[in-house]
Amino acid sequence: xxxxxxxxxxxxxxxxxxxxxxxxxxxxxxxxxxxxxxxxxxxxxxxxxxxxxxxxxxxxxxxxxxxxxxxxxxxxxxxxxxxxxxxxxxxxxxxxxxxxxxxxxxxxxxxxxxxxxxxxxxxxxxxxxxxxxxxxxxxxxxxxxxxxxxxxxxxxxxxxxxxxxxxxxxxxxxxxxxxxxxxxxxxxxxxxxxxxxxxxxxxxxxxxxxxxxxxxxxxxxxxxxxxxxxxxxxxxxxxxxxxxxxxxxxxxxxxxxxxxxxxxxxxxxxxxxxxxxxxxxxxxxxxxxxxxxxxxxxxxxxxxxxxxxx
Numbered sequence: 364x365x366x367x368x369x370x371x372x373x374x375x376x377x378x379x380x381x382x383x384x385x386x387x388x389x390x391x392x393x394x395x396x397x398x399x400x401x402x403x404x405x406x407x408x409x410x411x412x413x414x415x416x417x418x419x420x421x422x423x424x425x426x427x428x429x430x431x432x433x434x435x436x437x438x439x440x441x442x443x444x445x446x447x448x449x450x451x452x453x454x455x456x457x458x459x460x461x462x463x464x465x466x467x468x469x470x471x472x473x474x475x476x477x478x479x480x481x482x483x484x485x486x487x488x489x490x491x492x493x494x495x496x497x498x499x500x501x502x503x504x505x506x507x508x509x510x511x512x513x514x515x516x517x518x519x520x521x522x523x524x525x526x527x528x529x530x531x532x533x534x535x536x537x538x539x540x541x542x543x544x545x546x547x548x549x550x551x552x553x554x555x556x557x558x559x560x561x562x563x564x565x566x567x568x569x570x571x572x573x574x575x576x577x578x579x580x581x582x583x584x585x586x587x588x589x590x591x592x593x594x595x596x597x598x599x600x601x602x603x604x605x606x607x608x609x610x611x612x613x614x615x616x617x618x619x620x621x622x623x624x625x626x627x628x629x630x631x632x633x634x635x636x637x638x639x640x641x642x643x644x645x646x647x648x649x650x651x652x653x654x655x656x657x658x659x660x661x662x663x664x665x666x667x668x669x670x671x672x673x
Contacts, residue, residue: 384613386610386611386613387610388607390603390606391606392432392493392496393572394610395428395493399426399428399429402425404424404426405425406422406423407423407427408486409422409423410422410485410554423486423559426562427560430560430561430564430565432493432568433494433497433566433568434494434564435490435494435498436494436497436498437565437566437568438549439478439494439495439498439500439525439549440499442547443500443525445498445499446474446498475499475501475582475583476499476522477500477501477502477503477521477522477523477524478495478500478501478502478503478525478526479503479504479518479523479525479526480502480505480526480528480551481504481505481506481526481527481528481529482528482532483529485554487529487558488504490558492585496582496583496585497570501583501586502585503517503523503585504587504588505517505588506588506596507532507535509591509596511539512595513591513595514539515539515543517588517595517596518539521586523546524545526539526540526547526548526549527548527551528550528551529553530550530553533550580604580607582602582603583601583602583603584602584603585601587601
């Protein structure tokens, strides 16, 4: 999370690469920053240029991903301001009881204000979520299948302060803004027209990650929600530590002689195509390290371009 009182104190704009991966003790944002510094042109995901495979794919590098994340973070803080102040010590019972209430708002809105996003199923979801996280917000992915009352209940429960959306969703979002005028609207840039800034177009967003054992593993990464089949949809917090569990799997390449699936897929695949589910794309950041020497030990005949749609 951004540290408001240090933004102007000359802190490093992004974490520096580490000599040894801290598997299970690092955030998604740290991993992307390290990859962008070490292998800036390495491909992260591929985006379809059209509706047919013959239209080809547009590769997105880690450097492009980092610039896109930084632009989202800048835009949110420019309009909404820097949320909260320095995070407290999460080891105290008083803070824990306030920050993780058993009912009601899933996280303190003063520490992590909620910003919603809705649009076509593409990589902008992930970039928006990580940009919000970097700026100190928590992104909430909302479904267009929710009823109007169900959406408004989600906004109320999470104290949502803004909603980002693709231009094609303007008519869906407008009734929400009419009923909740305090929410600020953000229209996302088209994916094919400048969504990822060119080098030099955006300043690095100042970011200083707290010590992992100091509570950052409990910070929200993003918000999802239940289906609403038994009532209104209920918010679900996806925390930083949940992705760290996937990261820690890299310590154990095999279990009882059998390869662990995420690691094996990463070693044998060269490309991840979008669209894809948020979980898979986030895990691709953790497991698909282009500089990992273990990938070189995998025969090239086994490395395939896999379209992952699970």
